[in-house]
Amino acid sequence: MSTKSGRLIYVMGPSGAGKDSLLNFVRERIGARVMFAHRYITRSVSDGENHVALTHEEFAARLASGVFSMHWESLGLHYGIGIEIDEWLMRGLSVVVNGSRQHAPAALERYPQTQFVHIHASPAVLAARLEKRGREDSRQVEARLARRPALSLPEQARLVTIDNSGSLADAGQQLLVAIGHTPGSAALKAQG
Secondary structure: OOOOOOEEEEEEOOOOOOHHHHHHHHHOOOOOOEEEOOEEEOOOOOOOOOOEEOOHHHHHHHHHHOOEEEEEEEOOEEEEEEOHHHHHHHOOOEEEEEOOOOOHHHHHHHOOOOEEEEEEOOHHHHHHHHHHHOOOOHHHHHHHHHOOOOOOOOOOOEEEEEEOOOOHHHHHHHHHHHHOOOOOOOOOOOOO
């Protein structure tokens, strides 16, 4: 799919890497020319996560209606990104998506100019964050940590890697730069 001048920024990484926290950090500091896509997930909303909760039946009905530009399944949950991102890209807007490492090749096929951003953190930080968020029991946390899907992208794919083991502000500034905005950019909101 070609776009006028919009750019898809596809953020991905393991559970507990702090993707939602980083996206919230960036959303509070970036101008209106960047759109943040909603994720539709067959899971109830929990603290710190920004998504639209759907039942499995609602998800299936939307999928059958063709209203997702991207969709995938992970650990028994269904995830979707709405087709509104296609319109935003055609209007020249940058669009940030919270995606899946496993779905990244399909995203690149549909959106060849995608900027990928892989967020990661040390195993100890991942474990502590997963335990703290309390969505899963210890057995499920161990399964998440043991699951390490390979990140397989073609050589020509544009990829930025950000280590979010330290301060949120440091990693957040790196994500702002990856999106294409620097602290001196007019598109950034005044911080305070």
